[in-house]
Amino acid sequence: MTGRKPRRGIFYWICLASGVLVMAFILIPLIRLMSEPSFEMMKQTILDRDVVRSIWLSIYTSVAAAFISFLVGTPFAYFLARSRFRGKRIVESIIDIPIIIPHPVVGIALISIAGSGHWIGRALSELGIRIMGSVTGIILVLTFVGLPFYIDTVKNGFEAVPPKLEKVSRSLGASMIQTFFKVTLPLSARSILGGLIMCSARAISEFGAVIIIAYHPMNAPVLIYERFESYGLAYSLPVCVWLVSLCLVLFIALRMLAFRPGRAL
Amino acid sequence: MIKIQHLTVDLPGFSLLDVNLAIRENRFFVLLGPTGSGKTVLLEAIAGLKRVTSGRVLIHDRDVTALPPEKRGIGIVYQDCSLFPHLTVTDNINYGLRYHGGETDDARMRFDSLVGVLNIGHLLKRKPGSLSGGELQRVALARALIIEPAVLLLDEPFSAIDPAFRVELQKLLKELQRSSGVTFIMVTHSFSEALSLADSAAIIQNGRIQQEGDMMEIFKKPCSAFVADFVGMKNIFPARFTGTLAEVNGMCIHLGIQPCTERGYIAIRPEDIVLSRSHLDSSIRNSFRGVVEAVTDRGFTFEVNVLSGDIVFRSLVTRGALIDLGIRDGNEIFISFKATAVHNF
Numbered sequence: 311m312t313g314r315k316p317r318r319g320i321f322y323w324i325c326l327a328s329g330v331l332v333m334a335f336i337l338i339p340l341i342r343l344m345s346e347p348s349f350e351m352m353k354q355t356i357l358d359r360d361v362v363r364s365i366w367l368s369i370y371t372s373v374a375a376a377f378i379s380f381l382v383g384t385p386f387a388y389f390l391a392r393s394r395f396r397g398k399r400i401v402e403s404i405i406d407i408p409i410i411i412p413h414p415v416v417g418i419a420l421i422s423i424a425g426s427g428h429w430i431g432r433a434l435s436e437l438g439i440r441i442m443g444s445v446t447g448i449i450l451v452l453t454f455v456g457l458p459f460y461i462d463t464v465k466n467g468f469e470a471v472p473p474k475l476e477k478v479s480r481s482l483g484a485s486m487i488q489t490f491f492k493v494t495l496p497l498s499a500r501s502i503l504g505g506l507i508m509c510s511a512r513a514i515s516e517f518g519a520v521i522i523i524a525y526h527p528m529n530a531p532v533l534i535y536e537r538f539e540s541y542g543l544a545y546s547l548p549v550c551v552w553l554v555s556l557c558l559v560l561f562i563a564l565r566m567l568a569f570r571p572g573r574a575l
Numbered sequence: 576m577i578k579i580q581h582l583t584v585d586l587p588g589f590s591l592l593d594v595n596l597a598i599r600e601n602r603f604f605v606l607l608g609p610t611g612s613g614k615t616v617l618l619e620a621i622a623g624l625k626r627v628t629s630g631r632v633l634i635h636d637r638d639v640t641a642l643p644p645e646k647r648g649i650g651i652v653y654q655d656c657s658l659f660p661h662l663t664v665t666d667n668i669n670y671g672l673r674y675h676g677g678e679t680d681d682a683r684m685r686f687d688s689l690v691g692v693l694n695i696g697h698l699l700k701r702k703p704g705s706l707s708g709g710e711l712q713r714v715a716l717a718r719a720l721i722i723e724p725a726v727l728l729l730d731e732p733f734s735a736i737d738p739a740f741r742v743e744l745q746k747l748l749k750e751l752q753r754s755s756g757v758t759f760i761m762v763t764h765s766f767s768e769a770l771s772l773a774d775s776a777a778i779i780q781n782g783r784i785q786q787e788g789d790m791m792e793i794f795k796k797p798c799s800a801f802v803a804d805f806v807g808m809k810n811i812f813p814a815r816f817t818g819t820l821a822e823v824n825g826m827c828i829h830l831g832i833q834p835c836t837e838r839g840y841i842a843i844r845p846e847d848i849v850l851s852r853s854h855l856d857s858s859i860r861n862s863f864r865g866v867v868e869a870v871t872d873r874g875f876t877f878e879v880n881v882l883s884g885d886i887v888f889r890s891l892v893t894r895g896a897l898i899d900l901g902i903r904d905g906n907e908i909f910i911s912f913k914a915t916a917v918h919n920f
Contacts (some may be wrong), residue, residue, distance in 0.1 A: 475651050475659060476650060476656075477622070477624045477653075478657045478659075479659075480623075480624065480645050480669070481650055481728075482645075482670055482674065483673075483674030483675055484644045484645055484674055485645055486643075488674070497659075
């Protein structure tokens with residue numbers, strides 16, 4: 311009986327086939343996209359100031375959205391992870407609403423409160439803050455769509471930190487805030503970084519809501535759309551390749567940092 | 576003195592009801608009860624980690640009921656030790672110092688002394704992930720004691736530890752309690768743990784204190800059927816210990832472990848004493864010849880008193896066994912019990 315492995319059943323082959331199918335579905339169009347434009351075309355595109363500006367705009371607005379999510383979402387995620395109350399499920403569902411509603415609807419909904427027809431819009435314009443067609447508007451939209459991803463990820467991270475560790479810290483003389491910074495935060499650093507990645511990844515890919523709130527200044531997805539509409543596939547492709555390459559490099563780097571094995575960060 | 580007065584804690588599906596306890600200083604107090612009786616809830620309420628519905632907690636005449644946990648001066652050691660996984664052993668132990676005057680010379684001396692007593696000097700640079708259950712427990716004790724709490728709460732500290740090391744750690748804990756002068760309040764469901772460690776104890780069931788007092792008192796005069804059943808050992812004898820042997824009135828009884836004192840008591844639950852007509856040929860170490868002195872009907876069971884040497888052993892047998900063995904007053908009979916059934920304290 312030595313050396314004989316048990317035969318793999320039909321179930322194994324179904325799982326394997328589904329894996330191959332999914333990988334192909336994701337990779338084939340991407341590889342085709344990446345290999346399409348010529349080197350000359352790529353070089354010419356990156357020298358185009360509009361392209362560079364739009365990609366840079368996309369990156370920094372996404373980072374800003376992740377940063378705002380960090381500031382606003384972290385305490386709330388902690389609260390959700392640690393407390394049980396009536397209606398918690400409802401609150402959690404409300405957080406996930408931006409994930410399910412169509413992106414143009416997000417833009418339209420935000421316009422309706424950012425315009426002069428709503429007191430919030432009037433208050434903002436009195437303060438000199440312009441939402442429509444501005445970088446502020448883009449960041450607002452990206453935060454709106456990215457925040458759920460941040461809160462969900464970080465909430466799971468906080469839940470994984472045993473409350474007993476916090477209790478012990480309190481018994482040793484640390485206040486709740488000190489405990490949070492000394493124990494909870496270091497132990498959920500990976501999740502927080504994971505949440506930031508999820509949030510900015512979601513933000514950088516946003517198009518539908520951005521185009522309604524701020525067609526100008528054009529971020530990368532809007533520029534790609536504009537080039538595709540006005541000049542055709544050949545002109546939009548190199549921008550796509552540059553954006554995808556930059557995003558991939560950024561996210562792979564962050565993922566390696568966040569999910570290094572065997573380290574608490 | 577630690578006083579708990581009319582303490583009530585309401586939780587979904589469970590309540591701690593009107594708990595009153597008075598624990599003298601520098602004592603080893605054990606809170607004993609079955610799983611789900613509210614032991615840990617009471618412990619966390621004392622520490623300020625559970626919201627109290629009504630009642631008061633006083634430590635050295637100071638009402639701490641309204642204080643947050645960090646202002647109470649109460650240390651807590653959990654069953655799983657709850658060491659901070661991202662910190663080294665040294666940083667774990669020193670964690671509380673920054674909130675208690677920093678790393679002064681005095682604190683460093685306490686550190687060295689605790690590390691010495693607990694024998695954890697070789698672990699200082701390691702992270703908790705690589706430590707064994709016993710090592711984790713020692714580090715957790717050092718971390719809690721270095722800040723010199725008024726009270727140390729211990730939540731089932733031995734349950735996650737290999738039984739072979741349990742006795743050693745119990746001995747250490749008792750020594751630590753004596754030398755530190757800190758009041759220890761330990762929660763356990765194990766009666767033998769309570770016996771070997773406690774000065775005084777309380778029995779808790781369904782969120783209510785059933786009995787409180789001196790360990791021997793509870794043992795000898797259980798105040799309710801629950802307590803009697805929970806402590807249910809009727810055979811208590813003063814003994815002198817040598818190695819793993821206990822000498823009781825000239826009779827040598829084998830123990831499962833080596834006691835940490837020279838003199839003390841042994842106790843055997845009556846249902847652990849097996850009766851037989853002839854000498855049992857088995858691995859049971861303790862087997863003695865005796866004479867049936869009395870048989871008492873206890874409803875479903877019978878209590879049989881057997882005089883062996885100068886000692887009366889009480890055994891509990893079923894009606895069937897009583898008939899099978901034909902037990903009557905004055906019969907000659909053999910009693911046997913395992914070494915592990917003998918508790919010492």
